[in-house]
Amino acid sequence: MENFKDLQKAILKISIRLFKLSKLLSMADKLSPEDKESIEKEYKELSQTLERLKAEYMKNAKRDNDQKEPNT
Numbered sequence: 001m002e003n004f005k006d007l008q009k010a011i012l013k014i015s016i017r018l019f020k021l022s023k024l025l026s027m028a029d030k031l032s033p034e035d036k037e038s039i040e041k042e043y044k045e046l047s048q049t050l051e052r053l054k055a056e057y058m059k060n061a062k063r064d065n066d067q068k069e070p071n072t
Helices: 004-026 033-068
Strands: none
Touching: 004 033
């Protein structure tokens, strides 16, 4: 996933999924305990993945920016 656009798309898709999961969790009283546990697990995993992707994106952006700066 070295491509910035691929990283941006992945970050956006995960962010949207996390938003949807958070909406489901806000209705936790209407969910079965199994569903709630499953949603919480997926939310946690996606949150961790999102943090890794954001870190990779920032690292690549910094490297790209460093390469664009003229050598003096």
